[in-house]
Amino acid sequence: EAGVTQFPSHSVIEKGQTVTLRCDPISGHDNLYWYRRVMGKEIKFLLHFVKESKQDESGMPNNRFLAERTGGTYSTLKVQPAELEDSGVYFCASSQWGLAGSEQFFGPGTRLTVL
């Protein structure tokens, strides 16, 4: 069974540019999460999809970030325009159940560097 995949693995862009990250969850997992780890800090929750609906987007830092999950399959996270502080590793995770304590399966992450 394929795990969670993320594309690209690395992205280097200049401040002000746009970047789109993609996540393909494990097939059949309705719950999809985005997290971000800024260097030296903890992994922080960004948002949670249940199928194509946003269940919780309380972690999104500002309106420069837009997440979508059209059709309830893969998800994209767009940053527009990117700022220096957006640099970090963006993880996607999926789970079958969106309950407290449910195991989440993480992708390898996308390392974003904004210059």
Place this chain on the structure above:
Amino acid sequence: DQQVKQNSPSLSVQEGRISILNCDYTNSMFDYFLWYKKYPAEGPTFLISISSIKDKNEDGRFTVFLNKSAKHLSLHIVPSQPGDSAVYFCAASPNYGGSQGNLIFGKGTKLSVKP
């Protein structure tokens, strides 16, 4: 304001001995606690969890202990093996409002097991 704290950034242990990783939390509303292991260039991998109504959960070489009165949990690895060398993240899973399922992570503890 960190709700989950791992105060030891690193830990070095001899192969065959016990590794004890500690985690403190501030919010008594957390429902579950999970430990994730992370190797470089990979996403976190689920290791073991514990419900807030229990004080111990064991899975092979891994045991998690929860002390609710102290808001403290620990992960014990016995015996430690070189392959256990990784960054270990403590995470809490709240169950209030719309926050079901998302994880609140600590900063991680890097475990090195020396042969």
